Amino acid sequence: MLVEIGHFALILALLVAAVQGTVPLVGASVRSRPLMDLAPPAALVQFGLVALAFAAFMHAHIASDFSVRNVFENSHSAKPMLYKVTGVWGSHEGSMMLWVLMLTLFGGLVAGFGRSLPTTLRARTLAIQGLLGFGTLLFIIATSNPFDRLLPAPADGRDLNPLLQDPGLAFHPPFLYFGYVGFSITYSFAIAALIEGRVGAQWARWVRPWALCAWCGLTVGIALGSWWAYYVLGWGGWWYWDPVENASFMPWLLGTALLHSAVVVEKRESLQRWTVLLAILTFGMSLIGTFLVRSGVLTSVHSFAVDPTRGVFILVLIALVIGGGLLLYALRAPGLEAGHPFAPVSREGALVLNNLLLSGGMATVFLGTFYPLFAEVWSGVKLSVGPQYFDATFVPILAPGIVAMVIGPVLAWRRGNLARALRRLAPALVGALLAPVLVFLFDRTAPPAALAGVALAVWAMLGVLTDLADRSGLAKLPLGTAWRRLCHLPRGTWGYALAHFGVGVLIAGVVVSTAWRSERIETMHPGQTIEIAGRTLRFVGVTEGDVANYHAQRAQIIVERSGRAAMTLYPERRWYPVARSQTTNTAIATNGFGDLYLALGDPDGKGDWVLRAYYNPLVPWIWFGAVLAALGGLVSLSDRWLRLRLPASRAAAAVAARSVDSR
Amino acid sequence: MILRLLFTALLLIMVGEPSVRAVEPSERLADPALEARARSLSQELRCLVCQNQSIDESNADLAHDLRVLLRQRLVAGDTDQQVLDYIVKRYGVFVLLDPPFAPETWLLWLTPPLLVLGGGGWLLLRARRRRLDPAMPDLTPEEDARAALLLGDQR
Numbered sequence: 001m002l003v004e005i006g007h008f009a010l011i012l013a014l015l016v017a018a019v020q021g022t023v024p025l026v027g028a029s030v031r032s033r034p035l036m037d038l039a040p041p042a043a044l045v046q047f048g049l050v051a052l053a054f055a056a057f058m059h060a061h062i063a064s065d066f067s068v069r070n071v072f073e074n075s076h077s078a079k080p081m082l083y084k085v086t087g088v089w090g091s092h093e094g095s096m097m098l099w100v101l102m103l104t105l106f107g108g109l110v111a112g113f114g115r116s117l118p119t120t121l122r123a124r125t126l127a128i129q130g131l132l133g134f135g136t137l138l139f140i141i142a143t144s145n146p147f148d149r150l151l152p153a154p155a156d157g158r159d160l161n162p163l164l165q166d167p168g169l170a171f172h173p174p175f176l177y178f179g180y181v182g183f184s185i186t187y188s189f190a191i192a193a194l195i196e197g198r199v200g201a202q203w204a205r206w207v208r209p210w211a212l213c214a215w216c217g218l219t220v221g222i223a224l225g226s227w228w229a230y231y232v233l234g235w236g237g238w239w240y241w242d243p244v245e246n247a248s249f250m251p252w253l254l255g256t257a258l259l260h261s262a263v264v265v266e267k268r269e270s271l272q273r274w275t276v277l278l279a280i281l282t283f284g285m286s287l288i289g290t291f292l293v294r295s296g297v298l299t300s301v302h303s304f305a306v307d308p309t310r311g312v313f314i315l316v317l318i319a320l321v322i323g324g325g326l327l328l329y330a331l332r333a334p335g336l337e338a339g340h341p342f343a344p345v346s347r348e349g350a351l352v353l354n355n356l357l358l359s360g361g362m363a364t365v366f367l368g369t370f371y372p373l374f375a376e377v378w379s380g381v382k383l384s385v386g387p388q389y390f391d392a393t394f395v396p397i398l399a400p401g402i403v404a405m406v407i408g409p410v411l412a413w414r415r416g417n418l419a420r421a422l423r424r425l426a427p428a429l430v431g432a433l434l435a436p437v438l439v440f441l442f443d444r445t446a447p448p449a450a451l452a453g454v455a456l457a458v459w460a461m462l463g464v465l466t467d468l469a470d471r472s473g474l475a476k477l478p479l480g481t482a483w484r485r486l487c488h489l490p491r492g493t494w495g496y497a498l499a500h501f502g503v504g505v506l507i508a509g510v511v512v513s514t515a516w517r518s519e520r521i522e523t524m525h526p527g528q529t530i531e532i533a534g535r536t537l538r539f540v541g542v543t544e545g546d547v548a549n550y551h552a553q554r555a556q557i558i559v560e561r562s563g564r565a566a567m568t569l570y571p572e573r574r575w576y577p578v579a580r581s582q583t584t585n586t587a588i589a590t591n592g593f594g595d596l597y598l599a600l601g602d603p604d605g606k607g608d609w610v611l612r613a614y615y616n617p618l619v620p621w622i623w624f625g626a627v628l629a630a631l632g633g634l635v636s637l638s639d640r641w642l643r644l645r646l647p648a649s650r651a652a653a654a655v656a657a658r659s660v661d662s663r
Numbered sequence: 664m665i666l667r668l669l670f671t672a673l674l675l676i677m678v679g680e681p682s683v684r685a686v687e688p689s690e691r692l693a694d695p696a697l698e699a700r701a702r703s704l705s706q707e708l709r710c711l712v713c714q715n716q717s718i719d720e721s722n723a724d725l726a727h728d729l730r731v732l733l734r735q736r737l738v739a740g741d742t743d744q745q746v747l748d749y750i751v752k753r754y755g756v757f758v759l760l761d762p763p764f765a766p767e768t769w770l771l772w773l774t775p776p777l778l779v780l781g782g783g784g785w786l787l788l789r790a791r792r793r794r795l796d797p798a799m800p801d802l803t804p805e806e807d808a809r810a811a812l813l814l815g816d817q818r
Contacts, residue, residue, distance in 0.1 A: 233720070237720070240715065240716075242714075242715050243715070343790070344786075344787060344790045349790075352786060353783075356779065356782050356783055356786065357779065359782075360775065360778050360779035360782060363774070363775065363778055364774075364775040364778075367770075367771060367774055367775065368771070371762075371768075371770075371771045375767060375768075379767055381756070381767050382755060382756070382757040383756060383757065383762055383767070383768065384709045384756075384757055384758070384759060384760050384762065385760075385762055385771065386707070386709065386715075386717065386759075386760025386761060386762075387760065388707065388760055388761035389760075389761060389762060389771070393772075393775045393776075394775075397775060397779055412807065521686055521687075521688055522688055523688045523689070601687075602687075610687060610688060
């Protein structure tokens with residue numbers, strides 16, 4: 001019964017979306033207040049209906065209702081409860097439900113919190129969001145119905161892919177989709193602004209919080225995915241330049257560019273056209289990413305051809321969303337107000353460079369991801385584009401961006417002075433030049449690329465610290481005053497500082513873990529020891545047993561440091577009989593500065609086992625850095641200047657109070 | 664107790680993986696220099712039956728065979744390039760994860776640098792054409808500081 005209610009709610013949501021996507025648009029063009037006022041309640045109702053459908057679908061999973069085809073195919077009565085819940089988005093149908101839930105959530109949020117928006121802009125934005133919802137809901141109902149019944153109902157399910165029965169992957173999709181779909185609202189804002197023919201500082205002020213919101217979600221989502229790959233794939237890699245990873249990375253790169261260019265629109269009323277274009281393309285990349293993952297087109301053109309209905313549907317949706325957006329852009333953008341000019345060396349100039357490099361990097365990832373497909377279609381040549389390509393192209397494009405990332409924030413708007421900026425950054429500059437020298441003295445075999453990476457990481461981290469010290473007047477004022485000034489820096493500044501510092505931490509993790517990792521792969525018999533990174537690993541033996549829905553082979557390894565047992569690790573292999581699949585479960589011991597990483601390999605049948613041991617220095621910093629960056633986004637989001645409903649009078653009062661306070 | 668459990672949970676992360684992979688101890692060559700070359704070569708070769716994995720990472724039988732094959736070629740005295748050529752002749756360019764610079768990949772290799780350099784050049788040209796109005800003087804440092812104060816030093 002609940003399943004039918006869910007199905008019905010989904011269809012009703014489609015109808016509401018149709019109304020939301022049309023009536024307010026007409027209302028805004030004929031200036032009819034009642035028609036425009038339909039948008040917010042419609043968005044809220046659409047969200048409510050989709051949430052109801054989602055809840056019904058989730059209930060079917062939790063209650064293990066195997067008469068629902070999707071539950072039968074992706075669940076099992078013995079599956080742990082956590083994975084019954086998270087298994088909801090483990091399948092294609094479920095992930096599309098999560099997608100549309102996020103889409104309508106953002107529509108509902110704008111309806112609820114967007115009261116300060118001009119009526120026409122709000123009506124148009126919500127209408128575009130409604131059209132996006134209509135397309136997605138139609139896709140779900142027509143090609144991927146999650147409520148499909150199976151009669152007679154089977155006694156038990158086929159179980160979820162064991163790979164997905166994992167905390168990292170369980171929470172990866174909600175964050176990722178929050179990010180992907182969050183950019184739908186910036187798309188809707190951009191289209192609405194194009195229809196209105198006006199993009200100004202005020203528009204950027206409304207759009208930035210949403211872009212920040214989506215960006216934070218996407219950052220955390222990608223970090224979780226990469227962390228999962230790290231501990232699951234058994235040899236310590238954390239980024240593979242796999243099409244599925246690239247699918248999430250492309251909107252992230254453009255979204256990052258969008259965040260920065262929107263700052264220029266807000267503060268300086270410049271780059272308006274470019275920012276609108278970025279908003280359209282960022283969501284376009286989110287859709288293309290979904291298409292990549294959902295259609296299976298890149299794993300093989302043939303798997304796409306077997307069941308092209310879904311792929312073709314999404315392809316048409318992408319063509320309409322991106323094509324329609326770009327067409328409108330081509331028609332309307334020339335009419336937008338031209339931005340204020342600025343010198344190449346200025347804060348704006350640095351942000352333009354940031355945008356150029358991020359978009360160039362995105363184009364490179366796009367090309368590398370799709371080139372094998374293009375090449376096969378055009379010339380019949382089957383090619384591979386692996387990590388070597390991205391290392392050789394993407395990294396050199398982004399590296400100057402890291403250099404500029406530190407200089408940009410200390411340049412003045414409109415016209416900056418590079419020499420003065422570098423003088424302000426002198427401590428960071430000295431540190432960045434000194435660090436690789438020290439590292440080289442320590443390790444004469446260090447590759448030049450690693451030394452350059454160390455320099456960049458130190459530059460990024462020290463650069464932020466230097467700027468913060470400078471802004472608080474640490475060198476000129478008494479310590480107490482400087483401390484107070486530091487505490488009173490606006491949250492936007494703290495957000496920037498956290499995020500940019502996080503990037504430095506991330507680079508340090510990437511560079512050090514890649515260049516200085518150690519590896520031992522040995523066949524071990526009980527009692528044998530091996531040495532790795534100053535630790536002795538004693539292989540005790542392997543025990544077997546049945547746990548929940550799998551059979552486990554568990555190795556016991558005692559880690560000794562300077563002759564004493566420091567800890568015991570248990571890498572294991574699991575066999576899932578229902579899903580008929582084997583997984584290997586790594587054991588990782590981390591101290592924040594490095595991971596000891598163990599994976600159990602195959603037995604040789606004579607009582608010996610292959611053990612893979614790695615020591616990955618600074619690898620946790622990759623995720624610390626990503627979390628810091630996302631945290632920076634949140635802090636910036638909480639900045640009162642970005643609050644949507646801040647009345648102008650209160651802002652003025654705050655400024656007045658501040659200037660009195662500082663005397 | 665709970666703290667200890669939490670700590671252990673933080674310390675040990677144990678999770679699933681699609682079966683362990685990569686180089687087996689039995690495949691290894693005795694000569695460390697040769698083995699190092701074998702490892703770096705196997706990172707450049709694609710496992711043909713896997714999704715986007717190098718033979719260094721894959722535990723598929725075919726990847727194992729290729730790892731053994733390339734070590735045989737190295738022992739026989741081939742250079743790195745000869746080993747790659749030998750394998751490409753049998754399996755096609757598809758096995759190369761690092762696509763070679765050839766007419767069919769010119770577009771792939773040249774687009775990124777041209778795009779960024781071209782974009783940068785175009786932006787610089789445009790900036791030169793749209794010079795700042797010299798009649799509008801820069802703020803003095805004092806004015807700058809005052810403005811920053813009034814604006815709450817917004818970023």
